[in-house]
Amino acid sequence: MNVSWEEFGWERLAEGVGRRRLPGWDATCGLIIGTEGALLYDTGSTLREGGELRAQAEALLGGGRVTHIALSHPHFDHVMGTAAFAGAEVFGAVGVDALMRRERAVLRDDAVRFGVAGEEAARSADALVIPEHPVAGERTLDLGGGRRVLLANVGPGHTGHDLAVLAPGTPSVVFCGDLVEESGEPQAGPDAVGARWPAALDRLLSLGGEDAVYVPGHGAAVDAAFVRAQRDALAERFAVS
Numbered sequence: 624m625n626v627s628w629e630e631f632g633w634e635r636l637a638e639g640v641g642r643r644r645l646p647g648w649d650a651t652c653g654l655i656i657g658t659e660g661a662l663l664y665d666t667g668s669t670l671r672e673g674g675e676l677r678a679q680a681e682a683l684l685g686g687g688r689v690t691h692i693a694l695s696h697p698h699f700d701h702v703m704g705t706a707a708f709a710g711a712e713v714f715g716a717v718g719v720d721a722l723m724r725r726e727r728a729v730l731r732d733d734a735v736r737f738g739v740a741g742e743e744a745a746r747s748a749d750a751l752v753i754p755e756h757p758v759a760g761e762r763t764l765d766l767g768g769g770r771r772v773l774l775a776n777v778g779p780g781h782t783g784h785d786l787a788v789l790a791p792g793t794p795s796v797v798f799c800g801d802l803v804e805e806s807g808e809p810q811a812g813p814d815a816v817g818a819r820w821p822a823a824l825d826r827l828l829s830l831g832g833e834d835a836v837y838v839p840g841h842g843a844a845v846d847a848a849f850v851r852a853q854r855d856a857l858a859e860r861f862a863v864s
Contacts, residue, residue: 673704
């Protein structure tokens with residue numbers, strides 16, 4: 624698959640797999656391409672950002688479209704651009720649908736608090752797309768051409784609803800969401816479940832193994848040793864074994 628990821632501001636991670644580090648909060652969005660479909664992992668912080676991601680993805684897909692979206696967790700900088708992808712099937716960890724319906728205004732207010740213009744935040748929150756496909760354990764999607772991706776509900780940890788995605792290959796790529804952060808210390812807000820967070824990282828390591836590329840929610844891609852060290856630091860931080 625001859626795709627010039629860098630031409631569109633993306634980083635190629637493996638054959639048919641890449642990611643974009645978005646400006647502002649350095650949040651990651653991932654793209655996994657098959658012959659019959661494409662999955663986007665997270666959609667940015669606003670409708671405008673989602674529209675930019677859609678245009679870039681469609682260029683990378685040669686005019687094709689994103690058919691599936693997986694949302695890593697329900698924070699504004701990862702979910703507010705989903706409405707830009709009309710017709711895509713949207714997946715999230717089980718229970719995130721009810722939370723997002725209930726906390727639409729919270730997402731809007733968080734976006735404003737972190738610097739998104741009020742009108743843009745309100746427009747994005749009004750258009751918020753609620754995931755219609757809950758993932759309770761694991762779910763495999765076939766994107767065609769031998770490209771199968773695994774969606775895994777590995778949380779709770781960073782939030783009560785953390786969804787990771789594994790793209791098997793050489794190397795395999797694990798999109799971790801904010802369970803792993805490289806550009807700063809892992810952020811634990813009021814919705815974090817610290818006692819369970821180290822176990823979530825153990826699950827990520829079991830998915831990808833020692834040779835995988837692990838993609839944090841914020842920052843540069845890392846290896847298994849980084850994830851393991853962060854797991855141990857979180858275990859100490861939250862006083863769990």
